Amino acid sequence: MYSDKVMEHFFNPRNVGEIEDADGIGKVGNPVCGDIMQISIKVKDDKISDIKFRTFGCGAAIATSSMVTELVKGKTLEEAMAVTNKAVAEALDGLPAPKMHCSNLAADALHNAIKDYLSKKGGTDGEE
Amino acid sequence: MDNAATTWTHPEVLKVMLPYFTENFGNPSSIHLFGRRVRGVVENSREEISKLIGATPREIIFTSGGSEADNLAIVGTAYANESKGKHIITSSIEHHAVLDTCKFLENRGFKVTYLSVDKYGFVDPDDVRNAIRDDTILITIMHSNNEIGTIQPIQEIGEIAKERKIYFHTDAVQSVGTLPIDVNELKVDFLSMSAHKFYGPKGVGALYVRNGVRPVPLIHGGAQERKRRAGTENVAGIVGMAKALAIAHEDMQEHTTHLVALREHLIKGIFEKIDKVRLNGHPTKRLPGNVNISFEFVEGESILISLDAMGIAASSGSACTSGSLEPSHVLKAIGLPPETAHGSIRFTLGRGNTEEDVDYLIEVLPMIIERLRAMSPLFVKDA
Numbered sequence: 001m002y003s004d005k006v007m008e009h010f011f012n013p014r015n016v017g018e019i020e021d022a023d024g025i026g027k028v029g030n031p032v033c034g035d036i037m038q039i040s041i042k043v044k045d046d047k048i049s050d051i052k053f054r055t056f057g058c059g060a061a062i063a064t065s066s067m068v069t070e071l072v073k074g075k076t077l078e079e080a081m082a083v084t085n086k087a088v089a090e091a092l093d094g095l096p097a098p099k100m101h102c103s104n105l106a107a108d109a110l111h112n113a114i115k116d117y118l119s120k121k122g123g124t125d126g127e128e
Numbered sequence: 129m130d131n132a133a134t135t136w137t138h139p140e141v142l143k144v145m146l147p148y149f150t151e152n153f154g155n156p157s158s159i160h161l162f163g164r165r166v167r168g169v170v171e172n173s174r175e176e177i178s179k180l181i182g183a184t185p186r187e188i189i190f191t192s193g194g195s196e197a198d199n200l201a202i203v204g205t206a207y208a209n210e211s212k213g214k215h216i217i218t219s220s221i222e223h224h225a226v227l228d229t230c231k232f233l234e235n236r237g238f239k240v241t242y243l244s245v246d247k248y249g250f251v252d253p254d255d256v257r258n259a260i261r262d263d264t265i266l267i268t269i270m271h272s273n274n275e276i277g278t279i280q281p282i283q284e285i286g287e288i289a290k291e292r293k294i295y296f297h298t299d300a301v302q303s304v305g306t307l308p309i310d311v312n313e314l315k316v317d318f319l320s321m322s323a324h325k326f327y328g329p330k331g332v333g334a335l336y337v338r339n340g341v342r343p344v345p346l347i348h349g350g351a352q353e354r355k356r357r358a359g360t361e362n363v364a365g366i367v368g369m370a371k372a373l374a375i376a377h378e379d380m381q382e383h384t385t386h387l388v389a390l391r392e393h394l395i396k397g398i399f400e401k402i403d404k405v406r407l408n409g410h411p412t413k414r415l416p417g418n419v420n421i422s423f424e425f426v427e428g429e430s431i432l433i434s435l436d437a438m439g440i441a442a443s444s445g446s447a448c449t450s451g452s453l454e455p456s457h458v459l460k461a462i463g464l465p466p467e468t469a470h471g472s473i474r475f476t477l478g479r480g481n482t483e484e485d486v487d488y489l490i491e492v493l494p495m496i497i498e499r500l501r502a503m504s505p506l507f508v509k510d511a
Contacts, residue, residue: 002433010433016503027505031467034427034455038505054505056467058429062503 026112131478173370194322204343213263276409277418286315328372332365397490
């Protein structure tokens with residue numbers, strides 16, 4: 001049911017873990033639907049210099065988390081903000097239809113991490 | 129290790145079925161030789177099956193499987209008795225063939241009480257007694273649970289139903305062919321069974337209906353099954369079902385002993401090798417081949433994919449495998465928090481499984497769980 005690319009990322013996930021002195025942390029999902037994703041980033045010169053994820057979830061949840069970290073590592077914050085959940089799914093050669101909503105939230109976690117960074121950096125003008 | 133989902137067709141079963149696709153292709157309703165030839169085998173099969181569950185041949189209605197049997201018992205009883213009352217009692221851990229059928233009736237003016245279960249998944253017979261109202265027409269409680277294997281006190285509930293003169297149905301799809309079943313001991317009026325759960329073919333099952341009980345038919349047309357279920361009989365399927373049940377009963381005791389030994393070996397192995405696990409269902413009052421384990425901090429589908437890559441088939445209580453967002457209603461009903469329910473795996477052992485299989489599973493499972501836990505944000509938080 002999953003593409004080869006999904007399976008490849010599931011079995012060899014990129015950038016697993018948590019950055020200890022992260023500049024921004026983003027979290028999405030809830031235990032009821034069975035997916036929780038957490039992304040931590042390190043930012044240097046407005047670029048994502050390092051990124052790591054931890055995910056509790058199904059194969060799609062783990063693969064999308066892995067893929068989004070790969071897609072944005074080294075990219076500018078602006079470029080990273082432009083990455084959508086749909087783009088992540090496409091980069092994985094698609095996801096089964098039922099997974100498109102419940103398990104395809106990795107870009108949201110990334111965006112939350114960036115917003116977290118911006119709010120910390122900019123004082124109180126970011127969103128909480 | 130997913131034998132509760134389905135089993136293969138036993139070679140001896142297939143062998144007795146094959147002639148009914150070719151030389152004995154007749155329609156049992158036909159008067160001529162071809163028809164008469166197969167009418168006899170359908171009736172012999174009915175007799176064989178009825179004997180093995182302590183019933184008489186007239187009390188067996190062949191169906192397309194367990195789901196149809198459940199539907200016939202529940203919808204058929206509801207519509208046959210709606211002038212007497214519209215209340216049905218069931219449990220919160222039934223198979224969807226029962227639960228969704230009850231919901232169907234609820235949407236059409238019937239009232240349904242869904243009894244809760246304890247942490248092992250047992251229905252309390254006193255709860256059944258207390259739920260009975262003047263307008264209760266049917267009690268439907270499964271014999272054993274398909275997910276966690278818990279075997280219900282059906283006989284006790286049957287006594288209550290009999291005393292209060294309320295029809296009693298049990299979905300015994302997971303039990304028939306695995307556990308000894310006697311409809312009179314259990315005091316049931318209806319009992320559902322399905323051939324493909326006991327090494328028979330898919331697409332055939334039966335409903336036991338106590339003599340004198342008349343559910344309204346669901347399928348109308350011909351006079352087959354004494355006008356209780358229209359449609360040309362699935363002759364090969366019926367023959368196969370009877371053979372499969374006969375084989376199951378030949379070595380039931382021996383087979384159960386084997387499965388229980390494997391089950392206990394597997395449970396022990398998992399508990400020794402992996403921490404933060406829990407066994408769902410009752411330690412002993414469970415189906416001989418059923419092992420249902422929650423692995424904290426990880427999600428079931430991820431475990432299944434990983435197991436599949438190692439050549440092991442199992443199933444999970446996770447939403448991801450069922451197409452809904454909510455985890456299993458059974459695991460929820462026994463009180464598991466959602467994240468624990470999502471990390472639950474059902475291994476169901478069967479005739480093909482050996483001690484080597486179980487050892488192999490115990491060997492690979494710790495690595496799989498460890499890898500997934502290392503990725504899990506829950507594990508970091510709670511460790």
